[in-house]
Amino acid sequence: MRLKKYVALASSQIKVDMAYTAWYWASMFSVTMRLFILYFFWQAVYENKTDVSGISLSMMLTYAVLATMLDQFRGGAGRELAHLIKHGGVAVELLRPYHLLDKLLAQDIGTKTSTFFRSTLPLLVIAMLFIGVDPPTSLESAFAFSISVVLAILLATLIDLLVGVLSFYTVNVWGLSVLQEAVITIMSGAIIPLTLFPDWFQTISLYLPFASLVYVPVAIYTGDIQASGIWPSILIQLAWVGAFFLFVRLLFAYAVRKVTVFGG
Amino acid sequence: MKRYAKLYWLYAKNHFKVMMEYRMDFLIGVLSVFGQQFAALFFLSIVFRHIESLNGWGFYEILFIYGIAFLGRAVHHIFFDNLWTIGWQYIRTGNLDRILMRPVNPLFQIVAERVQQDGFGQLLIGGSVLWLASNELGMTWSMMDILVLLVMVLASGMIYIAVNLFFATFSFWMIDSLPVVFAVFSLSDFARYPMTIYSKVIMFVLTYIIPFGFTAFYPAMYFFEGRGFTMFALATPLVAMLSLVIAYRFWLYGLRAFASTGS
Amino acid sequence: MSQSAIEVRDLVKHYQILERDAGLKGAIKALFSRKYRTKEAVKGIDLSIAPGERVGYIGFNGAGKSTTIKMLAGVLRPDAGSVRIFGIDPHEDRIQNARQIGAVFGQRTQLFWDIPVRESFDLLREIYEVPRAEFAETVAWFIARLQLEPLLDVPVRQLSLGQKMRCELAAAFLHRPRVVYLDEPTIGLDIDIKETIRAFIREISDAWGTTVILTTHDMQDIEEVCDRVIVLDEGRIIYDDRIETLKQTFNNERTLEITLDEGTSFTVPPSVTGLVTELTSDQETDTIQLAFNHHEISSGQLIREIVNCNQVKDLSVVVPKMETLIRNLYQPEVSA
Numbered sequence: 001m002r003l004k005k006y007v008a009l010a011s012s013q014i015k016v017d018m019a020y021t022a023w024y025w026a027s028m029f030s031v032t033m034r035l036f037i038l039y040f041f042w043q044a045v046y047e048n049k050t051d052v053s054g055i056s057l058s059m060m061l062t063y064a065v066l067a068t069m070l071d072q073f074r075g076g077a078g079r080e081l082a083h084l085i086k087h088g089g090v091a092v093e094l095l096r097p098y099h100l101l102d103k104l105l106a107q108d109i110g111t112k113t114s115t116f117f118r119s120t121l122p123l124l125v126i127a128m129l130f131i132g133v134d135p136p137t138s139l140e141s142a143f144a145f146s147i148s149v150v151l152a153i154l155l156a157t158l159i160d161l162l163v164g165v166l167s168f169y170t171v172n173v174w175g176l177s178v179l180q181e182a183v184i185t186i187m188s189g190a191i192i193p194l195t196l197f198p199d200w201f202q203t204i205s206l207y208l209p210f211a212s213l214v215y216v217p218v219a220i221y222t223g224d225i226q227a228s229g230i231w232p233s234i235l236i237q238l239a240w241v242g243a244f245f246l247f248v249r250l251l252f253a254y255a256v257r258k259v260t261v262f263g264g
Numbered sequence: 265m266k267r268y269a270k271l272y273w274l275y276a277k278n279h280f281k282v283m284m285e286y287r288m289d290f291l292i293g294v295l296s297v298f299g300q301q302f303a304a305l306f307f308l309s310i311v312f313r314h315i316e317s318l319n320g321w322g323f324y325e326i327l328f329i330y331g332i333a334f335l336g337r338a339v340h341h342i343f344f345d346n347l348w349t350i351g352w353q354y355i356r357t358g359n360l361d362r363i364l365m366r367p368v369n370p371l372f373q374i375v376a377e378r379v380q381q382d383g384f385g386q387l388l389i390g391g392s393v394l395w396l397a398s399n400e401l402g403m404t405w406s407m408m409d410i411l412v413l414l415v416m417v418l419a420s421g422m423i424y425i426a427v428n429l430f431f432a433t434f435s436f437w438m439i440d441s442l443p444v445v446f447a448v449f450s451l452s453d454f455a456r457y458p459m460t461i462y463s464k465v466i467m468f469v470l471t472y473i474i475p476f477g478f479t480a481f482y483p484a485m486y487f488f489e490g491r492g493f494t495m496f497a498l499a500t501p502l503v504a505m506l507s508l509v510i511a512y513r514f515w516l517y518g519l520r521a522f523a524s525t526g527s
Numbered sequence: 528m529s530q531s532a533i534e535v536r537d538l539v540k541h542y543q544i545l546e547r548d549a550g551l552k553g554a555i556k557a558l559f560s561r562k563y564r565t566k567e568a569v570k571g572i573d574l575s576i577a578p579g580e581r582v583g584y585i586g587f588n589g590a591g592k593s594t595t596i597k598m599l600a601g602v603l604r605p606d607a608g609s610v611r612i613f614g615i616d617p618h619e620d621r622i623q624n625a626r627q628i629g630a631v632f633g634q635r636t637q638l639f640w641d642i643p644v645r646e647s648f649d650l651l652r653e654i655y656e657v658p659r660a661e662f663a664e665t666v667a668w669f670i671a672r673l674q675l676e677p678l679l680d681v682p683v684r685q686l687s688l689g690q691k692m693r694c695e696l697a698a699a700f701l702h703r704p705r706v707v708y709l710d711e712p713t714i715g716l717d718i719d720i721k722e723t724i725r726a727f728i729r730e731i732s733d734a735w736g737t738t739v740i741l742t743t744h745d746m747q748d749i750e751e752v753c754d755r756v757i758v759l760d761e762g763r764i765i766y767d768d769r770i771e772t773l774k775q776t777f778n779n780e781r782t783l784e785i786t787l788d789e790g791t792s793f794t795v796p797p798s799v800t801g802l803v804t805e806l807t808s809d810q811e812t813d814t815i816q817l818a819f820n821h822h823e824i825s826s827g828q829l830i831r832e833i834v835n836c837n838q839v840k841d842l843s844v845v846v847p848k849m850e851t852l853i854r855n856l857y858q859p860e861v862s863a
Contacts, residue, residue, distance in 0.1 A: 026443035030450035036466075037453055044319035044461035045311060052314045178292055182299025191307045196314060267656070274653055282641045358635055361602045367625035368654055377639075523604040523618065525543065 007106070024118070031068065031123055038064045039131045053196050059222045062134040063193055065127040066218045069120050071190040073153045077108040078164030078177070085167045094256060101161065101252055108157050137223035144230045148217035151237040156213050158244040159184070165248055168255035189215030193224055209240040268372060275376040283381050293382030301334065301389050304456070319461045325488065326458065327397035333456050333480035334390030336420025340428065342383030344421075346374050347428045351440030360522075371429075371515060403487060416483035419504035423479050424452070426507035429515055436518035448474060455480045471496070478503045530614055532706055532738040533599065535574035537608035540594050542566045568594040570762035571608065576755075578613075578705065581732055581739040583749035583770075585853065586759035592742050595759065596708050599740070600628060612706055626655065629699035633711035636691065637698045638683045644694050645679040648701060655702035662701070669697040672727050689720040696724055700731050706738045713748055725751045746850050758856050766856050773852055779820045780851075782806065783829060786841040787813040796832040799824060813840075 042064060046057040055063070081104055084090040093100045127133055136142035163177050170176075185191060187210035194205055194215045205211045216233045219225040225233055283290050308330075312323040346353075354360040354374060363370045398405070405413075431448050434441035451469075455476040459467050470477040478500045486497035543563040569591045576582055586592050597603040598610055601617030601624050610617055617624040631637065638647040652662045670676055673693040678686060686694065692712060699707055709728070713721045729752060732739050741753055749756055749770070756773060758766040766773070783803075787793060793815050795803065802824045806816040819829055826844045833839065 022438075022443040026447040029447040033450045033453065037457070040461045040463070040466075041318075041457060044457075045315055047319055049315065178296040179299060182296075182303050185303050186306055191303065192310055196310055198313070271653055274650055278639065278642045278646055278650070281646075358632075361597065361600070362630075362632065362635055362637055364602045364621065365600050365625055365628060365630055366654055367622045367656075369622075520604075523602065524606075 028119060028123065031072070031119075032126055035065060035068060035123070035127055035131060038068070053193075055193060055195070055222075055224065058132060058134050059224070060193075061131055063218055063222050063224070065124070065131060065133050066221060067190050067193075067214050069123060070149065070152060070214050070218065071185070071188075072115065072119065073112050074156050074181075074184075075160050076111055077104040077157050078160030078162070080104055080107070081161060081164030082167040082177075085164075101249060104161065105157065112153060112157075134222065136221050138227075140227065141220055141223065141230065144234060145217055145221040148220050148234055148237060151234065151241055152213050152217045155209060155237065155241050155244060158241065158248055159209070159213075162244060162248050162251070165251050165255060168252075168258075184210050184213065187211070188213035189218070193219065195219075195224060209244070212237040212240050268369075271368065271372075272376050276379055279379040280381070290382055293380070294385040297382055297386050298389065301386070305330070305393070319458060321458045321460075322401075324397045324400040325484075327393055328401065328487070329458060329480050329484045330456055331390050331394030331397055332417065332420060332484050333452075334386060334393060335417045336424055336479045337452075338383045338386035338390055339417065339421025340424035341386060342380050344375055344425045344428065345380040345383070346378035347425070347432050348442065348445065349378070350374060350432045351435035351438070351442050355435050355522075356439055364523075370519065371512075398487075409487070412486060415501055416486065419501045420479040420483060422504040423475055423507050426504070426511040427452075427474060427476070430507075430511040433511075433515045433518040436522040452476045452479065457481075475503050475507060530578075531575050532578040532580070532613060533574055533576040533740075534611040535572060535599075535608065538569055538572045538574075538595070538598060538605050538610060539567075539607035540569040540591075540598060540603065541606050542568055567762055569598070569605075572759070572762075572764050574757070574764075574767075576738060576740075578738055579732065579736040580755055581728070581741065581753045583753035583756040584740050584742045584759065585744075585749065585756065590759045591762040592759055593710065596710060596740065596742060599706075600630060600708060601625065626702075627705045628708065629702065629704035629706075630708040631692075631695045631699045631710065631712045632708075633714055636683060637695055638691075640684050641682055643680045643682055644675070644686075647683060647694075647698065651698055651701055657702050661703075665701060665703065666697075669700070669727075672730065673697055673723060689716050692716060692720065692724065696727060700735075700737070703735060704737065706740070707732075708740045708742075710742045711744070712741070713743065713745055721745075721748070728752050746848065746853070758853060760856075779822050780847055781819055781821045781826060782845040782847070783817045783819065783826070783833070784843050784845060785815050785817070785833065785837070785839055787815070788838040788840050789813060791838040794836050796836045799829060799832050803829070 039061065042057060042060050045052065046060070050056065052060065081090075081100075084093060090100070093103070096103075124133070136145060159180075163180060166176065187205055187208060189211060190213075194202055194211055197205070205215075212233075216225065216237055220230050220233065305327075308323070308326060311318075316322075318326060354363065360370070363373045366373065427448060428445060431441060431445040434444055438444070451474055454462065454466065454470055459470060459477055459481045462470075467477070471482075478496070482493055482496040483500045484497075485491055485493040486500075542565070544566050572595070584592055584595070594603065598605050599612065599617060601621045604618045612624055613627060615624045615627070617628075637651075638644065639650060642650075648666060652659075657665075670679070673696065675693060675697060678690050678694060681690075683691065683694065696709075696712060699709070712728075713724055716724070725748060728739060728741075731737060739752070741748060743749065753770060755769050756766070757764055785793070791813070793808070795805075799819075803817040803819045806818050808815040817829075830842065830844075833842075
């Protein structure tokens with residue numbers, strides 16, 4: 001019953017995004033260029049080598065393509081929330097018969113679904129034609145990949161939401177948001193597989209949620225994470241998703257109580 | 265000329281005062297720029313832990329090219345950032361009319377109305393990177409070399425400015441051509457790396473069509489011995505000036521067309 | 528013959544409007560073939576305005592007012608005809624003309640958003656190259672007249688509408704322009720601020736001989752500030768004369784509002800049957816409104832006749848407002 005409400009919200013968002021504007025073409029072009037730059041770059045890297053840290057050129061290219069695609073699904077809900085808080089719209093939303101966080105999540109899923117169909121898929125086609133994307137290493141890894149991707153996107157949305165919730169507490173959450181973007185870009189493996197990082201770096205990233213954002217799903221696909229490591233990695237992802245979900249909800253509830261008690 | 269200098273100084277003074285008020289935003293701007301550039305450099309350094317050279321180019325050579333790109337970008341960002349806003353801030357709002365009613369060159373006014381101080385952070389990073397790279401490469405700097413470097417950096421900035429202005433001019437017909445400018449600027453990322461890694465087509469485009477090649481790679485070649493491309497390196501200031509002339513001409517054309525069709 | 532401030536001949540301006548079918552199909556069609564429709568905004572107008580005149584330039588929205596003003600200001604190029612502001616072509620010699628004009632454009636600000644008003648004025652001084660001493664005098668005068676003292680150190684973005692408008696007005700006149708274009712300068716303002724602004728415009732233009740073109744929907748503005756009114760309708764000038772003339776020419780229609788004693792009915796006296804038209808009548812409140820032409824029958828005469836035949840409790844003669852006069856220009860009900 002309640003689910004239907006959220007589905008409606010998600011689909012309304014899909015319609016809004018369906019407008020084919022100049023910005024759509026501009027961003028498609030820009031991401032395509034990004035992919036081409038990566039292509040030429042890695043080609044040059046592998047000029048005299050067949051593998052780097054156990055990764056072949058085609059594997060690296062596949063990684064680059066998938067990682068770039070996945071990286072597009074980062075922001076959204078958090079910014080919405082921060083905006084609502086900053087401009088006071090949050091008060092109205094708290095009166096509505098749904099949980100604000102769920103609404104934001106549902107809307108974000110709608111946006112991301114539409115992004116997938118109108119941006120990601122065409123870009124993948126382009127990448128497959130001009131750059132070369134490996135097929136998944138096995139049926140199992142393909143299946144695990146799809147689950148892992150969903151978890152990764154969910155986690156990304158939640159982290160973004162967390163930053164948004166923090167704007168209840170600090171006025172200038174923007175600084176944090178901006179810094180977080182750069183840090184996460186590096187630590188999630190969005191620009192380079194984590195296995196290329198120095199060992200101490202890799203150890204740290206085991207304890208941080210960021211690897212689950214990009215590296216885990218893409219590495220499952222390319223085989224960088226081998227069969228034995230697949231399901232444990234997914235479980236870790238699931239754990240992080242759960243943790244952040246609870247954490248965000250708690251922070252939000254506490255913030256709302258604080259606001260209503262002290263009269264935002 | 266002197267009057268315009270005095271005017272610009274007045275505008276800049278006011279920007280500085282405002283910046284002091286918006287200290288937080290300034291800091292955030294610096295941080296975000298820092299973050300992006302750090303990510304790019306980090307990426308490079310990680311890759312070079314695993315390889316010796318990229319298409320024959322060493323780590324510090326590539327860093328040097330990066331440095332020039334950063335510096336040129338900084339020049340554009342600090343003084344000419346308002347070019348990005350021509351569509352939505354001046355044409356869509358009708359603010360352009362107010363500018364046209366003043367006895368001052370309209371492009372000057374638009375440019376003078378914004379100074380991005382966080383670009384100085386970019387200058388600093390670019391300069392440091394350049395200095396580090398040149399040290400590691402064992403480069404020596406004569407007075408002449410430093411002068412040439414200055415000219416090259418300015419030329420690099422001028423090309424960014426020219427490309428920005430050229431495509432922003434489309435706003436006279438599109439109301440806001442920002443998506444177009446944004447798309448074209450995504451080509452500038454190619455310029456960060458040695459152009460020899462690209463296909464002939466891409467090199468052609470970046471040399472003769474949208475001359476981003478001259479924002480980093482070609483000028484850098486002046487300072488490398490035995491790498492070739494000397495002719496291109498020396499051509500950099502000329503390409504920069506030509507680009508500016510073409511862009512400005514187009515801007516004037518757009519302005520005239522705008523006055524005919526109205527908004 | 529002294530030079531006129533504004534001289535306009537056969538001014539024409541057309542817009543090309545993109546015609547597009549609605550919906551997705553229309554959007555796709557638009558990518559392949561562009562069909563334009565020509566809208567004639569200004570269809571050949573002549574203007575001759577002497578220095579020092581204060582002219583109200585009015586018309587419905589879409590009549591072509593802002594198009595004309597933009598051509599006068601040099602922002603828009605005419606398709607045909609000529610414009611000369613003190614002999615200067617505002618579009619071809621844009622910068623030269625810009626030195627002698629000032630403007631207030633309703634919503635858009637001439638000032639600089641983030642900086643205090645004082646700094647905005649300073650910047651304008653430099654832009655218009657006004658000598659310091661003269662500028663200081665002018666600013667002091669304006670500050671006094673518009674009560675700007677408490678606003679000087681406030682950034683423009685923090686000003687209320689009324690405060691901003693006063694500053695805008697000062698900014699428009701600061702460099703002693705020969706011609707000032709005011710587009711909706713009093714819109715949305717409280718009545719006391721409107722009064723201040725109107726008084727300011729009168730005083731400055733009297734002192735300096737500034738030519739003022741005022742575009743507004745507030746007829747009170749016109750009445751208090753302007754001595755001449757030009758009406759634009761669908762790209763053509765349909766009226767151009769002094770305000771007194773307007774009042775005299777079209778001021779014939781009067782309305783007589785009568786309240787009768789309760790329960791009584793109204794009879795039109797036979798002597799005035801052809802001279803009055805019944806506008807409204809209300810049984811419940813026993814009121815009736817009659818229209819008449821005061822050249823055909825004087826108010827006094829009509830009142831005498833009515834009172835003789837009816838039990839009148841109260842009555843009043845209503846002189847038409849400016850709005851009515853202007854409206855009559857569009858649909859002349861009463862002949863001149």
